[in-house]
Amino acid sequence: MRAEEAIDAVTSAATQAGLPAHDASVVRVGENGVVLLPSAGVLARVVPRAAKGSAPRREIDVATWLASRHVPVVHPARPEPMIVGQYVVSLWEYLADSRPADLVTLAKCLRQLHVLAIPANLLPCLSPFDGFEERLQAGACLDINDRMLLRELRDQLSARWVTAEFTLGEAVLHGDAHMENLLVSAGGREAFVDLEAVCIGPPEWDLTLTALYYECGWFPHKEYVDFVQTYGFDVRLSPSWSELRMARMLRMTLWLAQSAGNDLQRQRQLRHRINTLRDGTAPAGWTGY
Incomplete structure (x- = not known):
């Protein structure tokens, strides 16, 4: 657009x-x-x-x-x-004069969201691979080898996802839970925004972005510890952490592929993400946008 x-x-x-x-x-x-x-x-x-x-x-x-x-x-x-x-x-x-929430506020509000009774006939179930092909094709900076790699990783992951074990059961999820999707106004009001991905699924899905961003080095250790203690669960200890982590890394890479366009800095970061997914070192060196 x-x-x-x-x-x-x-x-x-x-x-x-x-x-x-x-x-x-x-x-x-x-x-x-x-x-x-x-x-x-x-x-x-x-x-x-x-x-x-x-x-x-x-x-x-x-x-x-x-x-x-x-x-x-x-x-x-x-x-x-x-x-x-x-x-x-x-x-x-x-919400004028609002700012992204800190991690403790995010954890607190996610707990509040995840304890809701699941409504009937309102929300879809989580589908981690929805839109994968459309996003892959929209990534103009991806070559044929990149697409082959990403499809191969997706296929391997989707097979593993079927038998993945989640500790926390099912809940109402935000679906794209990160600090910028929870705003805090100057008067202290909190509000989840960008609700298009709200769905039903394992709460671990909503915790994974914060844990992955921490692995990328985007948060200090103490902030992540505070997030975990406030929520009461460290998703990195989940038996399905590797599946959750890879699913999010694939989505983050495809998002960047769609938005790289003529931005040379983003193109360089995209190439780095592809290379680290290929050699197994991801998310080392991943930067945020």
Whole structure:
């Protein structure tokens, strides 16, 4: 998605909703787009209508349900998504002056999420390999050998995943649980955002990103220890840690492949990730974006 496409779609949706859009600005674009409408106090999410696995209506329903269960979550600014040409636009409250949560807050809020009773007929089950081929094909910087390697790792992992053992049972998951997807406002309000991956599955899935980021060297040891102690479980001790870890590394690599584009720094990091997946040293030397 190009920035101008996201702006055009959101401007049209805002006009239909009677919201000011003269100061619309792109927050990010990629598979989806996020556009800020400062005067309206709204953050708009834009997804292609044909996007596989995209369900803006469900995201709104999930946010409403989580709020009713007193889980800290961003609130929809409009109860229905809007169709604008080939895009679907959903409007959300904008949490001004917010910052990413620290790891202790993330662990606390994940515990709160994971103890919810699983709802009937609202959430899909976790499917770690959904969208793999689409993301692989979208990685323009990947050559044929890269794709062969990633498919081979995926095939090996999917066979192991069938018999993977998870200690913590099943729960409602955020699905993409990291500090930037839990915001804390200047007034102290906490809110999970980016709800498109909320699903049912093993809580270990939500803990893996933090553990993997720690392995990458992105957090000090004490911060990770505090995260583990607050949540009450270290996912690295899970019998399926190797499967969880590889699943996340593959997803992180494909995300970078999609976003590398003409960015030479990202292309170099992508090449490093591929090389370390090939020689078994991943995630040594992985940097974050």
